[in-house]
Amino acid sequence: MYETREIKAHGHTVRVNVDPAPEREDRPALWPTVGEYPIYDQFLYSTMTTDQERNERFLAALAKLAPGRRVLDIGTGEDLLWARASLQTGARNALAVEVIEDAFHKAADTLTALDQHDQITLLRGESTALQFAPKADICVAEIIGSLAGAEGAAAVLTDARNRHLTPGGLVVPHRAVTLAAPVRLSTLLPGQPVAFAEASLPYLQAIFDWHGRPFDIRLRIEHPHTDALLGDGTPIEVLDFNGELRTEQRTTTRLTITQAGHVDGVLTWLNLWCLPDEEPLDALRMKTNWASIYLPLFGEPVPVTPGDVLELTVEVALSDDGIHPDYHLGATLHTTSGNKHHGSLTSPHHGGPFRAHPVYQALFPAA
Ligand SMILES: C[S@@+](CC[C@H](N)C(=O)[O-])C[C@H]1O[C@@H](n2cnc3c(N)ncnc32)[C@H](O)[C@@H]1O
Known part of the structure; x- marks a missing residue:
């Protein structure tokens, strides 16, 4: 069961659903994304x-x-x-x-x-x-970032290549790719409430304090239950740090459902190459500090069967700070029976709405 706690952010009282169970290695856990905010601490x-x-x-x-x-x-x-x-x-x-x-x-x-x-x-x-x-x-x-470009790597390293590196200079890492697969949030956390890990609350508060008010922060899933993936991972963001590095990009991809279930969003995770010819680090399947990010698309879970296709467009566009990107997602789920379901999400680095999507209304309950 979850508990509801209150945190204060710049005079705003925010009610937050919390999973009070202690975090254990390999137990799934829901956190706010942290890496793209200036709130790093020793932990x-x-x-x-x-x-x-x-x-x-x-x-x-x-x-x-x-x-x-x-x-x-x-x-x-x-x-x-x-x-x-x-x-x-x-x-x-x-x-x-x-x-x-x-x-x-x-x-x-x-x-x-x-x-x-x-x-x-x-x-x-x-x-x-x-x-x-x-x-x-x-x-x-x-x-x-866990969403590869979320910490501003494209803008920062474009600038580094242009102003700080000698001609022919190289960047480490070499390449980062964000993959996405269709999922239902509750199945990533089986047998657990959809609620923030207790230990994550100080970070949630620090991020809202930094911004000056609460917003629909991206949801970081640690150790997600990988059986919850209803299809293979497909690239939605590619960052070639030693090649054609784009600060903004738009990708349309088709995610084919391979297992029956329900879909309400996508799980995204990082593949990272420090050298061009190595096996990439796979943040979903390896033990690493990078987690995966769940992005909600549909208000209600939509039933799916194998062969259904989630057509997903991801637009990565710089936020008003010129460094950290906002992510805009548009989705159409085409079922084999001929139905279409539309979903979308705007996930800004900072700002934007609070409690706009049902998942955030559930995580941050009204008084
Ligand atoms: C993910 S941490 C990595 C820390 C350490 N380099 C490591 O690999 O363990 C990213 C660090 O980069 C800093 N940072 C991010 N963008 C920066 C920039 N453009 N200039 C200077 N520091 C930056 C953040 O404040 C944070 O301390």
Whole structure:
């Protein structure tokens, strides 16, 4: 069963349904998405510094590309992770940039204690607003979201390629793709209430505080029950960091239903390549800090049978901050019996409506 709690955000009282059961490894859990907001704390950084699946890939790429080079680490975090790894793998020097003030100060303390502190320059600010000289040969930036582009990687790394990298300079990671498959939200959390994990409430509050009011935040599903996927994953967003990198994109795809069930939205997850010719990290099937994101499309679950097709259009367009994208989805479910069901979602990075969709009306009950 869920419980209803109240949080306060800038004078707004928000009622939130919470699953009070303790979080366990591998138990599905519903959180707000967190990575695209400046609310990182030690817990969130530690989920990344201990992510072996992720870290091995970034390290392998740096071992190949960094020796003898000048490396720019965008979003170094409080641990200066990739700036330090670059030096350990033979980089000549590294420039580390962090926008969050508290993380920057912790990184500065970390730097003072390092033997190689004179080979790392640490700057505070947003890479898109800073000037660096000389330019870097390699840019490493782990600003990849569970919805791949949600943290602004396309805009930030387009700017890095244009202004901060030498001609022929390379970006790590190499490529990120968001996949989507048809699902029903309740089956991703079997036997559990559709409610936020208790531990996620401080983050929900921090995000609403940062924005100044509540909004329909994207829903992050940790350890989703993968039997709930009613079809294969299909790409809806492609980011080629060393190729044709688009800050805005539109994809139309057809998701074929392979199992009978009900559909009310799509589950999306990340595939990530740090080097071009490796097996990608698959956030749905590997143990990693990236989770999946559920995006609601239909007000009510629609019954489906194998052979039905969910035609999905995803438009990724920059929000008013010019960095973080908003996602606009339009869907038509074509059943084999000839019926059509239409659904849609606008999922802005910040702002937009509150309690617009039935799933948000249920998660944030009215007083
Ligand atoms: C996902 S965390 C990664 C932290 C660390 N690099 C790691 O891989 O464990 C992303 C970090 O990048 C920072 N960040 C995001 N965009 C940035 C930008 N354009 N300039 C500077 N910092 C940025 C965030 O504040 C956050 O600390």
